[in-house]
Amino acid sequence: MNNFDYARVSDVAEAVKLKAETPDAKFIAGGTNLIDLMKYHVEQPRRLIDISRLPLNVVEETSTGGVRIGALVPNSTLAYHPIVESRYPLLASAILAGASAQLRNMASTGGNLLQRTRCAYFYDVSMPCNKRSPGAGCSAIGGLDRNHAILGASPDCIATHPSDMCVALAALDATVQVTGAQSERAVAFADFHRLPGDRPDLDNTLRADEIITAIELPAQGFATxxxxxxxxxxxxxxxxxxxxxxxxxxxxxxxxxxxxxxxxxxxxxxxxxxxxxxxxxxxxxxxxxxxxxxxxxxxxxxxxxxxxxxxxxxxxxxxxxxxxxxxxxxxxxxxxxx
Missing domain, CATH: 3.30.390.50 (CO dehydrogenase flavoprotein, C-terminal domain)
Structure with missing residues (x-):
């Protein structure tokens, strides 16, 4: 694991300010994916920005009848939250289908959206990978591709997104709330993640200085x-x-x-x-x-x-x-x- 600076922040403004100063910095909350990537030398950030103390851990109803989920709500808390269990059971079920109880206790809602592919070639830094090193080539194409994409792939990448929670959020027409150094914006869930195209290194449409603050669900939860x-x-x-x-x-x-x-x-x-x-x-x-x-x-x-x-x-x-x-x-x- 490489050397890195560490900073713990107490508000969103400070978090995005530090991120803007060091574009290759990484936010860390539960760390259930990032720490593995650092151990395998896939990610080598110069700075870790600890956001685990930010006040983003509340699940609350919105004025339009939907629900707002703070980015730092643990997956386990979200799956068993009374509002989610009663009104959005599809989301609760998807969360409980993923990972293990121990990982769900640590993993954050926002972090779940940002987890990276589990393609074995992506994790093996000795192998060419366009997602890890743009222009290097894709070892999965012509390699062991049993777990790889059958839809939306490109000549540069056939990796799949690993999240269960995100599949339910996509079906529920969620909206991702993000904050940057200059502004706040809402991103339709369908527009948040990217297909690989010729830039498979870009998993999503977040800008370099932005942080996820919440996910909002509409009132229709398909509870029955x-x-x-x-x-x-x-x-x-x-x-x-x-x-x-x-x-x-x-x-x-x-x-x-x-x-x-x-x-x-x-x-x-x-x-x-x-x-x-x-x-x-x-x-x-x-x-x-x-x-x-x-x-x-x-x-x-x-x-x-x-x-x-x-x-x-x-x-x-x-x-x-x-x-x-x-x-x-x-x-x-x-x-x-x-």
Whole structure:
């Protein structure tokens, strides 16, 4: 691990000021991802800015009927918060599907959005990686690509985003609140993470001096008809091969509103507005769900070892939508697939 300066801040203004002074500085809260990256020499910041004492750890209702989640709320606190459990159970389920209880106790909400890919080539500094060293090449392309992207990839990167929580936040149409040295702004969740393109080193659209302060959810939480389904190699403490966040609003036996997001398949949580639109007004069932899956996966492309992800994703989409329509969401505590 490289030498670095350390500073603990007490307010957001001080945090962004220090970040602006040292662009390659890193904010640290729980450190559940950053410390690993530093140990592997993937990240070598000159300065760590400890934000763990900032007053950003509150979950509160907003004036518009939604909820505001402070960036430093621990994942475990968020998953079991009464507002989230009752009004946004899809989010609670996704959080509980990820990591381990110990990591969820430390990991922050804002940090979850910023975690980096678990691509093995990204972590191995002896291997070329465009995400780690732009222009070096992508070792995963032509390498062991079983866990890699089938959607939204580019000739420069086929890594996937690792978060479960972010898949639910994408489905719930969250908004990310950020503060910089000069201004504050709100970023639609769909615009927060980037596809790799020719700059896979840029995971998101945060500016160099900005910090996440909160995530806001709209009033519609799909509390009755929802499911988060995660398919992985082992039943706990494993990243998704494919995951699905499905949320429905039913009216008179028809789908009035729908949200559908995939994880484990792209550089960011994956949604398709046309697939969601095709489900509105339809009676829930296999035919409608299969059509939506076909639309979601229309542009999917396999590499040498991950072709199985395409039919796996198709089946997972149907299963998650069926669970949501029946009001029988996937239960994370039992670690079984219904």
């Amino acid at each position: 008809n929802h499911s988060y389904l995660k398919i992985r190699d082992r039943l706990s403490y494993a990243f998704a091969l494919v995951s699905v966040a499905a949320a429905l609003e039913l009216d008179g036996g028809r789908i009035r509103e729908v949200r559908l997001a995939l994880g484990g398949v792209a550089h960011k949580p994956w949604r398709n507005a046309e697939a969601e639109a095709a489900l509105r007004g339809q009676a829930p069932g296999d035919d409608a769900f299969d059509r939506a899956a076909d639309m979601l996966l229309a542009d999917a492309g396999a590499h040498a070892h991950n072709g199985f992800k395409i039919p796996l994703a198709r089946r997972a989409i149907r299963r998650a939508l069926t669970q949501a329509a029946n009001g029988t969401p996937q239960i994370q505590s039992t670690k079984t697939i219904r």
